[in-house]
Amino acid sequence: MDVCFSAFDKDGDGFLNLEEFDDICKGLFRNDHGIVYSLDNDKLEHLFKIFDTKKDGLIDRQEFSTCWNKWIKTIIKPKNVFLIIDVQNDFISGTLNISNCSARQNGLDVIKPINQLLDTVNFDSVVYSYDWHPIDHISFIENLPLRKIDSSSPITAENAKLFDTVVFECCPKIKQRLWPKHCIKDSWGAQLYKDLKVVDNAMKIYKGTVSDVDSYSVFWDNKKLSETSLSNQLDKLNITDVYICGLAYDICVGASAEDALSIGYRTILIDDCCKGVDVDDITKTKQSIIKKHGVVVQSNEVKAMVDGRDRRPELGYKLAIELEKSLNNIH
Numbered sequence: 390m391d392v393c394f395s396a397f398d399k400d401g402d403g404f405l406n407l408e409e410f411d412d413i414c415k416g417l418f419r420n421d422h423g424i425v426y427s428l429d430n431d432k433l434e435h436l437f438k439i440f441d442t443k444k445d446g447l448i449d450r451q452e453f454s455t456c457w458n459k460w461i462k463t464i465i466k467p468k469n470v471f472l473i474i475d476v477q478n479d480f481i482s483g484t485l486n487i488s489n490c491s492a493r494q495n496g497l498d499v500i501k502p503i504n505q506l507l508d509t510v511n512f513d514s515v516v517y518s519y520d521w522h523p524i525d526h527i528s529f530i531e532n533l534p535l536r537k538i539d540s541s542s543p544i545t546a547e548n549a550k551l552f553d554t555v556v557f558e559c560c561p562k563i564k565q566r567l568w569p570k571h572c573i574k575d576s577w578g579a580q581l582y583k584d585l586k587v588v589d590n591a592m593k594i595y596k597g598t599v600s601d602v603d604s605y606s607v608f609w610d611n612k613k614l615s616e617t618s619l620s621n622q623l624d625k626l627n628i629t630d631v632y633i634c635g636l637a638y639d640i641c642v643g644a645s646a647e648d649a650l651s652i653g654y655r656t657i658l659i660d661d662c663c664k665g666v667d668v669d670d671i672t673k674t675k676q677s678i679i680k681k682h683g684v685v686v687q688s689n690e691v692k693a694m695v696d697g698r699d700r701r702p703e704l705g706y707k708l709a710i711e712l713e714k715s716l717n718n719i720h
């Protein structure tokens with residue numbers, strides 16, 4: 390750390406000014422093909438202010454030690470989890486085969502690039518999620534007669550069609566999109582697709598296991614009533630970076646990425662390892678993730694990122710704004 394500080398403190402005054410901090414960022418945010426990623430001035434100044442905790446316009450050695458230990462170290466050596474969402478039979482060739490949805494994408498197309506990543510990239514942890522429903526689950530259109538539709542619902546029980554969204558009366562009111570019966574726990578449809586590689590020591594997370602609330606995200610149910618054990622387990626492993634892929638892009642993958650960002654993880658969507666339901670919703674999913682300082686990449690970019698050789702400024706910025714929250718709590 391001291392060597393780094395002294396190397397960047399070009400004028401040797403014992404402090405880093407904004408220009409010297411900019412040089413650190415130029416050294417950090419680059420890839421191993423010599424590309425230096427640009428960081429706009431607003432973001433650079435915001436980063437500087439986050440680490441200039443005494444607000445005197447300079448970063449001293451003490452402030453730099455926080456910057457080094459909590460920020461630079463993670464950027465250079467992230468701890469990575471690979472989250473593979475719902476690559477199950479029903480979404481590929483079963484009752485909720487996504488190729489029948491408007492985007493006409495084929496779930497089978499994710500298998501090869503996901504297996505390739507599992508074979509070639511050294512993730513610290515791998516997680517497979519399962520949509521895992523009881524037979525009376527709220528999301529099944531076949532179960533409409535089991536629950537009362539609220540008077541505020543734009544669609545009545547008589548008019549409801551597949552993929553419509555209704556409002557159930559229940560406790561509290563709950564909005565629900567209607568899907569065909571799928572991923573019944575322990576059934577063939579809920580098994581992972583046979584050609585998907587399953588690595589040893591992977592974590593398995595089951596979601597949507599309660600009858601009266603659906604769960605698109607692998608972290609929380611749709612009403613945020615209950616949490617899976619995932620973030621707890623990732624915390625124990627000191628995971629910093631979450632790589633997300635699977636099915637369906639604009640439903641469960643998107644919801645999981647949104648939750649990963651809101652929990653505070655540096656979040657990376659692997660575009661060619663995701664297939665979805667609706668083209669416009671897929672576009673909106675990507676835009677939302679980028680707006681919240683996540684990144685969307687192709688699978689051939691992942692290995693260098695996981696190895697810390699390709700370091701994206703968006704992810705550095707995301708980590709810094711999370712640190713800002715905890716530093717503000719201390720001061």
Ligand SMILES: [Zn+2]
Pocket residue numbers: 520521522528571572597
């Ligand atoms: Zn489901």
